[in-house]
Amino acid sequence: MLLAVDVGNTNVVFALIEDGAIRTRWRIATDPRRTADEYAVWLLQLMEIETVGRESITAVIVSSVVPRARHNLEVLGQKYFGQTPLFAGEGDAAWTLPIHVDEPRTLGADRAVNALAAHAGFAGDLIVVDFGTATTFDVVSADGAYQGGIIAPGINLSLDALVNNTAKLPRIAIEHPRTTSVTGRNTEDQMQIGVFWGYVSMMEGLIARLKAEIGRPVQVIATGGLALLFQRHTQIFDAVDADLTLKGLAILADQAGH
Incomplete structure (x- = not known):
């Protein structure tokens, strides 16, 4: 199961995606100071309500427009799910679409x-x-x-x-x-x-x-x-x-x- 994280300037959306279908999603206010442990306390309780164990997460991917949130989400993925998050546009998750802009x-x-x-x-x-x-x-x-x-x-x-x-x-x-x-x-x-x-x-x-x-x-x-x-x-x-x-x-x- 994929844990997808969309970090916006106002909210962070976490979603569980299974076989390409969105199973559920949760929203929390964006705060770059929020630690991986704080994310985990909130997220793992919500996953428990959905009867989804942390071992079900086989990959984590993040789209972020808030650079300061990156480190804590990396720690969240590694510490609590045993997964190094992919970051949209980087490495294995590099863009596959042509981007025709100056920069x-x-x-x-x-x-x-x-x-x-x-x-x-x-x-x-x-x-x-x-x-x-x-x-x-x-x-x-x-x-x-x-x-x-x-x-x-x-x-x-x-x-x-x-x-x-x-x-x-x-x-x-x-x-x-x-x-x-x-x-x-x-x-x-x-x-x-x-x-x-x-x-x-x-x-x-x-x-x-x-x-x-x-x-x-x-x-x-x-x-x-x-x-x-x-x-x-x-x-x-x-x-x-x-x-x-x-x-x-x-x-x-x-x-x-x-």
């Missing part, structure tokens, strides 16, 4: 993994939208090559900046505005309209520009925590796959022979 080494592991999984799951040219701390838009050609993309502030990051830098604006939930009008009658409605529909408009505008530049039919694949929320209120996504990164890690581990 391929600077491409976030999560974005390359998403591109790998999207190409495996969908045909033709693709735009992959990932809602994380940042929202990324990645272009994948029909032959599976990563062509580049866009990085925008995530919606939570945008809201934090708005609330933290204004004296009187309250914190609001990220959700569809309660009013059907885009003329808000109170502060909270005005904020929700600005944050929600402003973000939808940004996504629609950027995707329209990418499609025009690609100049061929293209599918838009969304992933990340807020993908399902936005899917209900815009027609720009052809598919939503919340597990795209984990599926990419499973593909990469399989290609590495694990």
Whole structure:
């Protein structure tokens, strides 16, 4: 059984993958100071609930955009599972897809993994939208090559900046505005309209520009925590796959022979 770990700037997702299928997944807040022992106390208890023993783990693979988390995850794999983790993009888990950017080494592991999984799951040219701390838009050609993309502030990051830098604006939930009008009658409605529909408009505008530049039919694949929320209120996504990164890690581990 594969233990796949996706380390983002906000959360770390651990998943058990068996025969290519995701059996279960767990999420914990990202904290580079968290030790291997702290991870283990949490993770082994969750595995026990699922009746999965640590001896069932035959490989560990990690995708990380947080360099400081690396050492403790290496120790976790070696000390508690007897496995030296593979790291996406390195060694036996080196990228198998062409990366057509100026500095391929600077491409976030999560974005390359998403591109790998999207190409495996969908045909033709693709735009992959990932809602994380940042929202990324990645272009994948029909032959599976990563062509580049866009990085925008995530919606939570945008809201934090708005609330933290204004004296009187309250914190609001990220959700569809309660009013059907885009003329808000109170502060909270005005904020929700600005944050929600402003973000939808940004996504629609950027995707329209990418499609025009690609100049061929293209599918838009969304992933990340807020993908399902936005899917209900815009027609720009052809598919939503919340597990795209984990599926990419499973593909990469399989290609590495694990």
